[in-house]
Amino acid sequence: MATISDVAKLAGLSVSTVSRVINDSPHVSPKKRALAKEAMDQLGYVPLPAARQLRGSSSKSLAVVVPRIVNPFFSYLIDSIERTLISADFNTIIVQTFGNKDQELGALELLKKQQVDGVILCSIENQWSVIKEYLKYGKIVLANEYLKDLPIPMIYANQYEGLKSGTEYLLKQGFSKIAYATGRKKLSIAPLGSDFDSDRFNGFQDALQEAKLSFNSNWLFYDAHTEEDGNKILMEILKMTDKPDAIIAGSDEVAAGIVESARNNGVSVPSQLGVLGIDDQPMASKLNIPLSTIKQPVNEMGIKAAQLMIAELNGEGERNTTPLELKVISRQSA
């Protein structure tokens, strides 16, 4: 590998001058500048980032942390983040946590190791108390998820309003016994929390309340993520004596599983069971019964997340972003 001294030697210049040429610094005569450039591409020289970094230059890289890229919600989110970052001349390092705390920590360690200038977290596995320690080493932006009153930029969708509209949509369609499936683990979801999942649930509950309807807590399903989970949920519903007439699934995948099992068990959708997804993934419209769903503003969220990070790195941090709106997409499943 050619180094800067090789270039200097070949060009008959000092390393200082070559370095100036590399960095487009002033105070270099046109002649020598040309000489240096010629030597550089004759040797196919590229400055070693490790050496530059050691002298304190920024990495021009950002990490984007997601649970898994095979989840379309996240792959589209990354797509939109990366496109925005490319145009600002940043490299994107995609980190999958696979839902693992340590993997997330590993991404944060990239800050300490100066591998990246910032981290865009699209999910949170660790406690804020441990995450915040990394603010010493670089910028952190939250996308999709959020935590209240944090001193970092956040962009997220208004899950409360989204679920409220979604629920109201179901009510308007004539459904009244609405079940609810969440990705959250079976813990206290009831107390008015202030996170992603609670917001959704609160929006759902408030819409119900405004319609003077009560919620049967048997119709609450936890830990639902995959299509299989959806299958199981339908089987459980079948066993109930007091059955819901509609269900809001935590994601399109779960909704797809419910619809699938419904078909296999002779439950007609939406007449016997309305199914409303969340996300609006590409497959939603293609299902056997095209899925009505609450669309997440993935693209806008990605763009905004990237912009927030860029602003943050420029010291023009923005703390108060307005949440993005979800939108009910009416198809055939509800």
Added chain:
Amino acid sequence: MATISDVAKLAGLSVSTVSRVINDSPHVSPKKRALAKEAMDQLGYVPLPAARQLRGSSSKSLAVVVPRIVNPFFSYLIDSIERTLISADFNTIIVQTFGNKDQELGALELLKKQQVDGVILCSIENQWSVIKEYLKYGKIVLANEYLKDLPIPMIYANQYEGLKSGTEYLLKQGFSKIAYATGRKKLSIAPLGSDFDSDRFNGFQDALQEAKLSFNSNWLFYDAHTEEDGNKILMEILKMTDKPDAIIAGSDEVAAGIVESARNNGVSVPSQLGVLGIDDQPMASKLNIPLSTIKQPVNEMGIKAAQLMIAELNGEGERNTTPLELKVISRQSA
């Protein structure tokens, strides 16, 4: 940021000794080893990769290059590669080319810049003559795509046999006027080439020939990638006087588009038009008309690609891998 000298100072040791502790080198007394370790985690010290790299240590990182991660075929491929690499203690850097030659070159430059030890190419945008220059700087492994007679490890699926079986399947189902859509640009596909696309086409042609059927070149559609392309293809078929009775689409996306437009235009699938996809993406089974398709061995391919790379880095390079087999999945579209 704490440096190794900070640690040394705090522990009352020399940097050399601390370095030995960091790297588990011998010749350090247990006492001092303990002392160093204590100082290290008191300061939350992590060695700076840039500094280590400068001294010539390996990055323990590998790049995986794909066109786009929103394409499920590639996101699943990455998933399986990354899982395998994690267990071998390698970092995965995902690079999206967006079909752009320069982005691919950028990934290859990572080798020169010593950012990665190797690159797994899951698609090829540049000519081999330009790619091979990078072999000087690190290992390159080809996954999914392949080029003949290259001196690097490759793993790919037997597209020829896959398409041959797929075509035979269609014939057995009673179809005989089979159209073909390829992702390739409209160039000469006819001469027996030796790449991905040609293999597929040759398998298709040979199956036809063995059945003594001829191929109508009007039934060849180029540059088909998206669902929209699928829509267009169906519209074109509608206009034909001599219509095909089945079509092999270059991917499930294209197939989904064809099926969708068929429904919208009153063409019944599969009775009026059989549609066979390729890939077996998750959505394939969920379509309105569940898609018959030729399944790619994505998971095995990812695992093998990662293993090939690891072997290559250990100097146990393997040149002759047997191609993986595709498999016809019979559902309802054909």
Added chain:
DNA sequence: ATAATTTATGAAATCGATACCAAATATATT
């Protein structure tokens, strides 16, 4: 007890770049 090894330790060179400083050269001002 003395010599021969082995183990433990630290000082200093090194990796490849950047940036400060001083010297040399060119240009402008009087």
Added chain:
DNA sequence: AATATATTTGGTATCGATTTCATAAATTAT
């Protein structure tokens, strides 16, 4: 023409680690 100022240029310290080398201490062999 002499002095002041600005522009070019190269030498060298520096970033944070690793590694070689020399030296000191401990262990083993004689």
